Amino acid sequence: MYYIGVDLGGTNIAAGIVDEDGRIIRKKSVPTNRERSSEEIVNDISKLIVDIMNEEGLTPQNLHSIGIGSPGIHDRENGVIIYNNNLNFKNVPVREEIQKKVPVPVYLENDANCAAIAESVAGAAKGEDFAIIITIGTGIGGAIISDRKLYIGFNGAGGELGHMVIQANGESCTCGRKGCWEAYSSATALIDQTKAAAEKNPGSKIYELVNGDLTKINAKTAFDAAKMGDKTGIEVVDNYITYFAEGLANIVNIFQPGVIVIGGGVSKEGEYLLKPLREKIRNITYSSHGLEEGKIVTAKMGNDAGIVGAAFISKA
Numbered sequence: 001m002y003y004i005g006v007d008l009g010g011t012n013i014a015a016g017i018v019d020e021d022g023r024i025i026r027k028k029s030v031p032t033n034r035e036r037s038s039e040e041i042v043n044d045i046s047k048l049i050v051d052i053m054n055e056e057g058l059t060p061q062n063l064h065s066i067g068i069g070s071p072g073i074h075d076r077e078n079g080v081i082i083y084n085n086n087l088n089f090k091n092v093p094v095r096e097e098i099q100k101k102v103p104v105p106v107y108l109e110n111d112a113n114c115a116a117i118a119e120s121v122a123g124a125a126k127g128e129d130f131a132i133i134i135t136i137g138t139g140i141g142g143a144i145i146s147d148r149k150l151y152i153g154f155n156g157a158g159g160e161l162g163h164m165v166i167q168a169n170g171e172s173c174t175c176g177r178k179g180c181w182e183a184y185s186s187a188t189a190l191i192d193q194t195k196a197a198a199e200k201n202p203g204s205k206i207y208e209l210v211n212g213d214l215t216k217i218n219a220k221t222a223f224d225a226a227k228m229g230d231k232t233g234i235e236v237v238d239n240y241i242t243y244f245a246e247g248l249a250n251i252v253n254i255f256q257p258g259v260i261v262i263g264g265g266v267s268k269e270g271e272y273l274l275k276p277l278r279e280k281i282r283n284i285t286y287s288s289h290g291l292e293e294g295k296i297v298t299a300k301m302g303n304d305a306g307i308v309g310a311a312f313i314s315k316a
Contacts, residue, residue, distance in 0.1 A: 001064040003314070004052070006045055007111060007306030008070035010034050010086040010138030013041070015048045016304070017056055018311035022122050024304055026056045038081075038092045045094070046101040053102070065105040067313035068094055069114030069306050071139055073157045079108055085174045086138050107313040112141025113150055113159060114309030115263055115299070117316050120145050122308070123300040124261045132257045133299070134161065134248070136219075136264030139174070140182040144255070150316050162186070166246045181247035187219040187265055190240050194222040197236045204232035223269050241273065245280035248296070252285045256294065263299030270298060 002025075007014045009032060016027035028051060030044055049066060053059070072084030079095020095106040109117075116125070116133040125131035129148055135141035142161025144151040152158045162182035163175050170179030171189070183189055194217050198206040205225045210216040222240070225233025248260065266273065278296055282288050299305060 002058060002062055003064050003311035004049055004066045005114070005307040005309065005311030005313075006049065006066065006068045007114070007310055008032070008041075008045065008068060008087075009111065009306070010071070013045055013048060014303075014307055015045070015052055016307035016311070017052055017058065018308055022118075022308050022312070024307060026052050027304075027307060028052050028055075032087070034087050038087070038089050041087065041089075042092060042094055042097045046098050049098065049102055060102055060104050063102070063104045065107060065314045066098065066102065067107045067109065067114070067310035068098075069109050069111040069310035069313070071111050071141060074108040074110065076108055076156055079106055081108065085176075105314065109310065109313045109316070110141065110143070110152075110159065111135070111306055111310075112143040113152065113316075114313065115141065115301070115305040116143030116145055116150060116261075116309065117312055118301045118305040118309035119261050119263070119299055120148065120150075121312065121315075123305065124297050125259055128258050130255070130257050131259045131261060132161075132251055132255060133261045133263065134251075135299075135305075136185070136187050136262065136266045138186065138188050140186050140247075142251075161247070161251060164247065164250060166243065166250070181243075184243035185240065185247055189243075190219045190222065190236075190266065191217055193240060194236050197222075197232050201232040205230035206232060219265050220268075223272065227272070238276070241276050242280060245277055245284065248277070249281050249284045252281060252287060252294070256287060259295045259297060261297055261299050263301070263305055267298040274298065 003018045012029045014029040016024040073082045081089045081092045115135045119125045131145040133143045140162030163180045165179040167179035171183040173180035173183040222236040226237045
């Protein structure tokens with residue numbers, strides 16, 4: 001039997017066919033175009049699923065289940081995305097719509113929880129009793145693994161770590177609050193911070209990296225500039241890591257996890273990100289006073305975490 005996992009992100013919708021061992025045997029993606037209606041986006045999800053099934057020669061009888069991972073709050077029992085602030089989804093009956101095209105069990109889960117499932121089963125948190133998985137993307141996803149099981153709270157909405165406030169009355173967040181960690185430490189926030197800094201410093205190497213077109217700035221640009229010794233890039237990266245550390249320090253103080261796994265595009269910076277991050281956290285956490293400290297590592301599953309984790313929601 002095979003599983004299909006769908007990673008519904010703010011930028012792309014990715015779907016993959018996964019075997020029993022967690023190997024992706026076929027995958028495909030399309031742009032989300034998140035300004036569209038929920039009906040159009042869900043229709044694209046259904047089409048993507050049908051397309052990869054046809055390409056692999058599979059029928060519903062070959063599938064164990066389909067899993068959908070997306071940001072926000074879900075009614076897992078009824079297969080409804082209750083709220084997704086990045087896509088403007090409210091009470092969207094995803095399961096019902098997909099089952100019209102592919103009549104197999106359909107499961108929904110928060111995308112960060114899907115990444116956690118993948119990392120816990122086969123990645124950087126494998127074998128850990130208590131772990132926190134942070135995924136940096138359009139927003140910040142958080143997931144909690146306790147006793148090797150996904151913790152979701154009594155109402156299923158637990159783990160929304162990106163929406164803890166780190167700055168009262170700070171930057172506006174897509175959730176409607178101000179000062180959320182996500183508003184400072186997501187990839188989206190880093191891009192905005194890089195653009196703002198470049199506009200104030202026209203001599204920065206950031207302009208060189210994007211050929212003078214600031215619309216081409218991505219989450220890697222500031223790090224690349226910093227590695228070139230660019231003062232503006234260094235300042236952007238340092239400020240970004242400071243914001244990131246504030247949120248992680250809160251998580252460490254509350255949970256004291258054995259490992260924090262950081263995924264998403266920014267995590268590809270590796271030790272250039274992790275070394276100063278660990279140093280900043282060590283200076284502001286309670287456990288720094290002589291207690292054993294947990295590890296902070298990058299995710300191992302890479303871009304496939306969302307697909308593999310979504311595929312195995314039924315097993316979580």
